[in-house]
Amino acid sequence: MSASIIDGKKISQHMREKIENKVMTLKNSGVTPGLAVVLVGDNQASKTYVSMKQKACEKHSIYSTLIRLDEEISEQGLLDKVIELNNDSAIHGILVQLPLPSHIDETKVIETIDPSKDVDGFHPINAGRLMTGGDGFVPCTPYGIIEMLKYENIELAGAHAVIVGRSNIVGKPMGQLLLKEHATVTYCHSKTKDLACHTKQADIIIAAVGIRELITKEHIKEGAVVIDVGMNRDDEGKLCGDVDFQGCSSKAQAITPVPGGVGPMTITMLLANTVKSAEKHSL
Ligand code: NAD
Numbered sequence: 001m002s003a004s005i006i007d008g009k010k011i012s013q014h015m016r017e018k019i020e021n022k023v024m025t026l027k028n029s030g031v032t033p034g035l036a037v038v039l040v041g042d043n044q045a046s047k048t049y050v051s052m053k054q055k056a057c058e059k060h061s062i063y064s065t066l067i068r069l070d071e072e073i074s075e076q077g078l079l080d081k082v083i084e085l086n087n088d089s090a091i092h093g094i095l096v097q098l099p100l101p102s103h104i105d106e107t108k109v110i111e112t113i114d115p116s117k118d119v120d121g122f123h124p125i126n127a128g129r130l131m132t133g134g135d136g137f138v139p140c141t142p143y144g145i146i147e148m149l150k151y152e153n154i155e156l157a158g159a160h161a162v163i164v165g166r167s168n169i170v171g172k173p174m175g176q177l178l179l180k181e182h183a184t185v186t187y188c189h190s191k192t193k194d195l196a197c198h199t200k201q202a203d204i205i206i207a208a209v210g211i212r213e214l215i216t217k218e219h220i221k222e223g224a225v226v227i228d229v230g231m232n233r234d235d236e237g238k239l240c241g242d243v244d245f246q247g248c249s250s251k252a253q254a255i256t257p258v259p260g261g262v263g264p265m266t267i268t269m270l271l272a273n274t275v276k277s278a279e280k281h282s283l
Helices: 008-028 044-059 075-086 106-112 124-132 140-151 171-180 195-199 245-249 262-281
Strands: 034-040 063-069 093-096 160-164 184-188 204-207 225-228
Touching: 008 140, 008 262, 034 044, 034 075, 034 262, 044 063, 044 262, 063 075, 075 093, 075 106, 093 262, 124 171, 140 171, 140 225, 140 262, 160 171, 160 195, 171 184, 171 204, 184 195
Parallel strands: 034 063, 034 093, 160 184, 160 204, 204 225
Antiparallel strands: none
């Protein structure tokens, strides 16, 4: 079997057309969706992500502003900035780029963001809403993956989904979203004994770990759907995922590449969340 490639760029483009229509409708009623991105310090990877997010906003006529703060800013200084953005009516989405310097408590910062502007979906109120079936913001990466699976008409109800990774931003919310779609969900993580024994049972595998080629063809069953969230660098510095793409392609039914799979969807869902917030705030 040779897997079909799930093209994140194509699906993302399809979703962005819908987002663009919503932006136009909002603009016609006098509302421009606005996103504030807060970047603390000089982390090169963070700067790249922030710039990609801003470019996407610009391309789709969403107002975005970048607030750059010095690495040495105090925790209170950052919290004050977040509060200022909470009170700014031109801003519908607030994103504080992680990681933050070690002297700042990330949890405190996330919990200071107004949940109604928390377009990253990291606030405990939004995490709770996801868990209890309420209408909140869903973290962009798992949100993008679920949209991808639906776009590809992959049967979720009754499917066994194995998620490798249990972070608050990817693994855990991914499981909640799949549960909502009636999948049977198994979580694996760093303390899981015999990872392959679990992943081999999976109809759908979501690899969100950050270890290059952790998932090989020995980890998957014939006909599985393999979603690779990982963003790692190979020896030449090229972007690669958590999955041995070549090996798994020979066995899987469908697979996402890195780059060009989950990554483009993540940014698109940030735009979707910002527009959703603007719609809610303009009611
Ligand atoms: P994280 O470091 O917060 O979590 C990693 C998880 O992997 C942990 O839950 C840990 O228990 C688990 N783990 C570690 N070693 C393991 C092992 N040997 N076997 C099984 N599980 C193991 O990472 P994260 O923020 O969830 O991100 C995971 C990966 O996804 C990273 O490569 C990150 O860069 C990438 N990522 C990509 C996007 C995107 O848009 N494509 C978005 C977010 C994260």
